Amino acid sequence: MTKVFANPVNLLPLILGLLALISYQFLPFVNQPDLGATTISTLTAARANNELGISTNGISLLPIGAFAALLLGLWTFSNPQLGRAASVFSLLAGLLMLEYFALFFLDYLAQGASFIGSMGLGFWLLLILALLLIFQVFLPRSKAGKEFQLRTLLANQESAILMALVFLIVSIGLASPRFLATRNILDILQGNAYIAVAAIGMTMVIITGNIDISVGSLIGLLAVVSGRMVVAGNPIWLSWLMPLLVGALVGALIGFIVAYLKVPSIVVTLGFLSILKGGLIIWTNGERVTNMPDGFYLAQMKFFGISTPILFMIILTILAAIWMRFSPMGRSFYALGGNAEAARLSGFSENLILMQVFILNGIFAGIAAVLYATQLRVIQATPPPGLELAVITAVVVGGVSILGGKGTIIGATLAAILLNTIRSGMVFINVSPFWILAVQGILILVTVLIDLIRRQRQLI
Amino acid sequence: MALDTAKVENTMAKRLRNLLFSQEGILFIILVLVIIVLSGRNANFLSASNLLNQGRLMSEVGLVALPMTYIIITAGIDLSVGSILGLSAILLGVFWKNLGVPLELAIILALIVGTVAGYVNGLFIVRLNVPPLIMTLATLAFYRGLAQGISEAKSVTGYPEWFYIFGQKSVMGLPTQLWFFIIATIISIIILRTTTLGRYLYAIGNNPVGARFSGLPVARTLLVIYSYSGFMAALAAVIFVSRVTTTRSDMGTGLELDVIAAVVLGGTSIFGGKGGIIGTLIGLVLIQLLKNGLALSGVTSDATTIVIGLVLILAILVNNFIQRRRDS
Structure with missing residues (x-):
């Protein structure tokens, strides 16, 4: 000091x-x-x-x-x-x-x-x-x-x-100053906030050397859980809390199968992707949830002049980043992902860590689901297509190693913001919407390559 | 003499038991059970026309699942197959309709595009050491983006009559694409089981560093199988376009998950080094028959999705359980 x-x-x-x-x-x-x-x-x-x-x-x-x-x-x-x-x-x-x-x-x-x-x-x-x-x-x-x-x-x-x-921001702003309007910048931050929140949990999972490809279906399901609860007349706070609970339960189930029954996480979550998606459509019969009461729309509220999704994204990112860096549990995630054998020999319980990380992932999916469910007046009965890929892309572009053990929460959140900035910016510089996905693919590749080249240099 | 017969019988019984309790064996038993249960519920299920039709529907996923098995044996993965399918399909339409290339040539060009797309995946994975999951995640977006950008969401229709032979007609009693699939399957089995290339795949999957230090051509092998994957995705694209008579840029979305589910269900370990084409074949048939049989019994397709998810996890669980019992 x-x-x-x-x-x-x-x-x-x-x-x-x-x-x-x-x-x-x-x-x-x-x-x-x-x-x-x-x-x-x-x-x-x-x-x-x-x-x-x-x-x-x-x-x-x-x-x-x-x-x-x-x-x-x-x-x-x-x-x-x-x-x-x-x-x-x-x-x-x-x-x-x-x-x-x-x-x-x-x-x-x-x-x-x-x-x-x-x-x-x-x-x-x-x-x-x-x-x-x-x-x-x-x-x-x-x-x-x-x-x-x-x-x-x-x-x-x-x-x-x-x-x-x-x-x-600077270059698109020079080409099209309207891009820099406060409202647009806030839209960019807000639009991807629930993906950034889901990416926090995913970061933890990937740091332990696992992956969750069911997270998109889970968010879709939990959003409907929240909407149906409140439409059925339950108190609003309970409807916001329930997705977190259900998410934790589903996470615990996935964690149990991965940890104790030794099925690889990519296989378990591939199965859960089908189970959750099918379950959701059968349960809802494809009907959207509407007519939620006014106080339900959490994502449309503002505290201290900042809309809730942005607030959630920033606060959760900071808390999770501090927690991952300093708490014993956070360090144990890195330990398991960095070298599972060494972690076991140092007395970490691998099974316990896996349960914890998947439960946490489920809770973050629950928070993301509430933000997703409350941002519009309707909740779709099908999970948003490609959501799991959007979440995983944010984590990977954020520099989290898919092999486990490396990466930070802040990187993933920044990457989620970057990806949405690219999407929005391309509209402003008149890139045809049809080409946006292609440009996005190239940018993902470029950021990942920069990350890889840097790591290889550091090794030498 | 008597001793010898006993010995032979003993080894025969042992081999039979090994076969029965291998992942393929267990899956095969599950498959037979499923067929018995489903055929009891609906008389049409086992009819030749229904089964041939299911073969037709299975071929596209099946063709892509063959190279995917190779890739997963090397502990890799290819998430971009659905997007390569979409890109090849779009380019087939654009070459033929917009650029006026003869359709025969357009088909060949589409196949080349798919192969090059797969080769690019392999090149980055081999030369720059990009993890396959990340590389193909990026090209999943990039190739699909190219398809969208080139087509501008316009579809191409009005193919000549002869083109529909790939997807809608039959040759010698079997659907055309089923011939493609059967021939490709046989070639894939032979390559995996009898050639050095096949052995390399297992070696790379078991220990990539060891394989390189033993002087195996790791880079070349990986390049070949990722190109093979792109080629098969393009072939599936041609058949897909012929079957549905139109070309759209969203074709093959989500294909990668179906393919990976079939391969993993077939007992190929996601960690590499273990598995084979026969398992993938059983996995494919099991998924397709479950879909069809449950639909015929009046189960909705969404409930079928749940069943397939459950079967995927349960099959791996049962296999884990039995392998552990055998080891101890």
């Missing part, structure tokens, strides 16, 4: 990020969250009605960059040696913020409007802060941080995905 304060340069991202977030609150448009995807013409119309004082193209870059800088500042507290890496990342955050100003002045030049005078103090402060975030990288720093080289930025999959995300 003292080391961090010994070099005040390390605190710069934290301070600048905090200041930027505060200044952002003083921008005139911030109190108009429903503005959404704004083009220059609606903007000038709004200007004529004197509703706005500012161009909102790409506006969400400001809080994103500020928040990133803030987190990076906090990051250095865990290890002062990260100071150099944090400052380079903060440079990127600064560039991200600066992009908004570039877009703004382009708009300004194109319109020749006079709205630059009414920008307010926050606008200019943010511009200065963005420039400071960029120039802080040139400040001298302590010896400990100097060993850092740029290539270490790509040293793990998490930072590689972060860089890819920044690159995508």
